[in-house]
Amino acid sequence: MKLLVVNGSPRKQGNIFRMLSAIDEEAKARGIETAFVSISDLHVAPCNGCMSCRSSLRCVLPEDGAQRLLRLIGECDALAVGVPCYWGNIPGQLKTAFDRIVYGMMGESPNGIPKPLHKGKKAIIVSACTTPFPFNILFRQSEGAVRAMKEILKWSGFKIVSVVQQGGTKAHAVSVRKLAACRKAARKL
Ligand SMILES: Cc1cc2nc3c(=O)[nH]c(=O)nc-3n(C[C@H](O)[C@H](O)[C@H](O)COP(=O)(O)O)c2cc1C
Structure with missing residues (x-):
């Protein structure tokens, strides 16, 4: 089995990195091959919305980190994605990358019904934000x-086996309990 770990935070040693590292270490300890990629290393130009990739299955823009x-997603059997909360959403850099590869994530029927292209693959999502618990969830x-x-991930066919969320990162870094939850998540792959 091959696990792809995607750090969606531009902070290479931040909270998300620590959570993903716990998953990476646990996966390696269980004999899973892992690859680690940071969104800030990918340098992806934004999608121009031409929609031609939906039929041609390639992007008209020059090849880049997308x-x-x-x-890497095509080669993996499972995915762990770390998403820091930016304005209640995923960071723009990460969204830009997934916009650019939509054609390789999901297909479409002639009338626009999505067809997942990664069925059978498992995924873990970890997230962190400064808003403390329980408001990180409630708000x-x-x-x-x-x-x-x-x-x-769902429209691309991934089965989400675990979600770990860390709130309150303004006051404290990711907790030992959440790191343990990340290791537990890796055991579900
Ligand atoms: C541009 C930007 C927007 C953010 N928006 C939010 C937000 O809407 N809510 C929140 O609770 N934290 C927000 N944060 C804080 C981050 O989610 C928080 O610092 C998180 O721990 C970052 O993870 P990292 O250490 O892995 O980078 C924002 C941070 C940045 C840089």
Whole structure:
């Protein structure tokens, strides 16, 4: 089995990184091969919305980090994505990357019904935000980022086996309890 770990935070040593590292370490300890990619290393140009990829299955823009991400997703059996909450959503950099590879994530029937292209693959989502618990959930802060990430992964066919959310990162870094939850999530792959 191969696990792709995607750090959706531009902070390479931040809370999301720590949560994903716990998953990565646990997966490796269980004999799972892992690859780690940070969104800030991908340098993806925004989608121009031409929709031609839906029929041609390729992007008209020059190849960049988006295609690298798609190749890595294509090669993996499972995905762990870390999404810091930005304005109750996923960071723009990460959304831009998934916009650019929509053609490799889901197909469409002639009348626009989505066809998932990664059926059978498992996924873990981790999120963090400064809003403390329970308001990170109630006010859809980390919860909002998770919802947005679920939207992408579910329509692409991924089965979300675990979600871990850390609130209150202004006051404290990711807790030992949440790191344990991340390791537990890796055991569900
Ligand atoms: C541009 C930006 C927008 C943010 N928006 C929110 C927000 O809407 N709600 C929130 O609780 N935290 C928000 N945050 C705080 C981050 O979610 C928080 O610092 C998180 O721990 C970042 O994870 P990281 O340490 O892995 O980068 C925002 C941070 C940035 C940089």
